[in-house]
Amino acid sequence: MALKTPQEYIESLKDGRVVYCNGERVPDVTTHPILKICRNWMAMDYVLNQDPRYQDLLTEKDQDGERVSFALMPQRSRDDLLRLREMVKLWARVCFGKPSGAKFVAKDGLNAVTVVSPRIDKKYGTNYAENVEAYRRHLQKNDLSFAMGLTDVKGDRSLRPSQQKQHQDFYVRIVEERKDGVIVRGAKTHISQAPLCNEILIAPCRAMREDDKAYALAFGVPVNAKGLTLISAEPEVSEGVNLFDHPIAGSIFINDATVIFDDVFIPNERLFLKGEWEFAGEVAYMFANFHRLSAETYKAMELELFTGAAALMADYNGIEKAPHVRDKLTWLAMYTEAVETLGRAAVEHCSSEKDSDLVYPNPLIANICKFYFADNWHQATKYIQDIAGGIVATCPSSKDYFNPETQAMLEKYLGGKAGVPTEDRLRMVKLVRDLTSSYEDVLTIHAEGSLEAQKLSILQLADFDRYKAAAKRAARVENKQGHPIFDELPAFPPSL
Numbered sequence: 001m002a003l004k005t006p007q008e009y010i011e012s013l014k015d016g017r018v019v020y021c022n023g024e025r026v027p028d029v030t031t032h033p034i035l036k037i038c039r040n041w042m043a044m045d046y047v048l049n050q051d052p053r054y055q056d057l058l059t060e061k062d063q064d065g066e067r068v069s070f071a072l073m074p075q076r077s078r079d080d081l082l083r084l085r086e087m088v089k090l091w092a093r094v095c096f097g098k099p100s101g102a103k104f105v106a107k108d109g110l111n112a113v114t115v116v117s118p119r120i121d122k123k124y125g126t127n128y129a130e131n132v133e134a135y136r137r138h139l140q141k142n143d144l145s146f147a148m149g150l151t152d153v154k155g156d157r158s159l160r161p162s163q164q165k166q167h168q169d170f171y172v173r174i175v176e177e178r179k180d181g182v183i184v185r186g187a188k189t190h191i192s193q194a195p196l197c198n199e200i201l202i203a204p205c206r207a208m209r210e211d212d213k214a215y216a217l218a219f220g221v222p223v224n225a226k227g228l229t230l231i232s233a234e235p236e237v238s239e240g241v242n243l244f245d246h247p248i249a250g251s252i253f254i255n256d257a258t259v260i261f262d263d264v265f266i267p268n269e270r271l272f273l274k275g276e277w278e279f280a281g282e283v284a285y286m287f288a289n290f291h292r293l294s295a296e297t298y299k300a301m302e303l304e305l306f307t308g309a310a311a312l313m314a315d316y317n318g319i320e321k322a323p324h325v326r327d328k329l330t331w332l333a334m335y336t337e338a339v340e341t342l343g344r345a346a347v348e349h350c351s352s353e354k355d356s357d358l359v360y361p362n363p364l365i366a367n368i369c370k371f372y373f374a375d376n377w378h379q380a381t382k383y384i385q386d387i388a389g390g391i392v393a394t395c396p397s398s399k400d401y402f403n404p405e406t407q408a409m410l411e412k413y414l415g416g417k418a419g420v421p422t423e424d425r426l427r428m429v430k431l432v433r434d435l436t437s438s439y440e441d442v443l444t445i446h447a448e449g450s451l452e453a454q455k456l457s458i459l460q461l462a463d464f465d466r467y468k469a470a471a472k473r474a475a476r477v478e479n480k481q482g483h484p485i486f487d488e489l490p491a492f493p494p495s496l
């Protein structure tokens with residue numbers, strides 16, 4: 001079948017899945033008034049793949065000559081990564097900074113298990129690499145949307161999975177082994193767009209020890225599997241939301257869900273890690289490596305929109321020439337372009353594993369980029385909120401703006417600079433409110449891994465030998481280990 005139409009994608013979700021949202025079981029996720037927002041955002045993946053203008057970028061012929069999503073192909077060269085960046089940019093620009101989630105996150109998990117599974121096979125004689133390849137083909141041939149289930153609910157964060165005190169199910173684990181597969185129990189949380197996906201790829205979120213063997217688990221599971229329950233995050237908007245008041249939240253609902261496994265059967269052929277605890281951390285680490293490209297590319301596109309909104313609010317309020325505003329706009333432009341440049345640099349200097357032909361962004365640069373954008377996000381929202389004014393919090397609803405009884409008053413009094421239609425100013429105000437919501441704040445800090453995780457990687461990957469060699473040379477401290485760059489440099493100052 002290969003590429004699905006948007007309608008075929010929507011039809012594929014009517015499969016008896018167990019989803020709850022706002023206190024109610026959802027009989028059909030495709031017609032629910034709020035989940036429909038996620039449905040349409042997800043469907044953009046299928047809309048774009050069908051568009052002849054984008055087919056060369058977004059799709060690729062598989063070994064049978066059939067067109068499949070390029071997102072489901074393993075990336076094997078720097079050029080593949082650059083192409084993937086262009087793909088994520090297109091997805092993000094089309095969807096107001098947030099790439100359609102159909103394959104956006106889990107493709108990186110698929111690559112992670114592609115890299116790690118042959119290592120496990122080599123050590124234990126398992127056949128996970130074959131399983132992963134068959135799963136990839138299944139996803140490609142049926143053009144399936146899939147979510148990434150990495151983050152466990154975790155309980156007490158200071159304890160490993162098997163050390164948890166209240167119960168043993170804070171991390172997804174095997175509770176029974178059968179000849180033809182395993183039974184799993186536990187819960188993953190924050191799993192973006194899972195209720196509107198066909199499949200979920202499950203993998204461990206941390207390194208494990210031997211005691212945690214039962215938790216060292218990676219597998220693919222259909223969303224309608226028996227025993228699986230998905231509880232959607234509370235939506236930010238309610239039924240009847242309009243795109244004037246919520247241009248972003250009304251068109252993008254990422255629908256992060258808590259996914260509960262109540263003794264779900266996973267057949268052997270869908271298992272990619274089962275008890276080989278020493279590889280759990282490698283899967284999580286490789287996911288982060290691949291996922292940095294996605295996260296950093298879309299974030300730069302979101303910042304382009306964000307900085308544009310700040311500049312327009314300055315224009316609309318007549319403060320575009322004020323020195324403090326120019327200063328803030330300069331900072332926002334630097335922030336936007338630095339994220340774009342760092343993200344691209346990570347791809348230009350891409351890395352690979354010794355035993356794999358897949359490539360991923362340079363992890364040092366990529367972690368710096370991720371940390372930089374997340375750490376500065378609140379500074380950026382502070383600036384845009386300052387420029388836009390208090391109206392971001394207090395703006396009347398579009399229902400009042402378009403109410404004939406109040407429209408003339410609001411039109412007159414909520415105007416900005418002469419020549420700027422009041423409606424344009426209010427639309428921009430609403431955009432700023434959506435862009436600076438608490439959801440966006442938390443997403444930027446935590447999604448794709450918390451700040452400390454990046455710091456840890458940066459500290460491990462940074463070339464401190466080089467930094468120290470430079471400092472020792474300047475201080476004239478003998479460098480006993482020597483350094484290939486600094487030992488070769490001419491003496492300075494010269495003895496002339």
Ligand SMILES: Cc1cc2nc3c(=O)[nH]c(=O)nc-3n(C[C@H](O)[C@H](O)[C@H](O)COP(=O)(O)OP(=O)(O)OC[C@H]3O[C@@H](n4cnc5c(N)ncnc54)[C@H](O)[C@@H]3O)c2cc1C
Pocket residue numbers: 105148149150151153154157158159189190191192193256442443446447448449450451452453
């Ligand atoms: C909008 C959104 C979408 C997401 N989408 C997905 C998704 O699609 N799939 C997926 O798998 N995950 C997803 N995530 C999860 C994301 O990766 C996690 O939120 C992130 O890794 C942090 O985990 P946590 O939320 O459990 O927070 P915690 O781990 O509880 O972190 C809270 C704080 O505790 C600290 N901390 C935690 N453990 C320790 C420790 N042992 N020692 C010291 N400090 C510690 C952290 O550094 C942080 O400061 C998403 C998150 C968000 C917000």
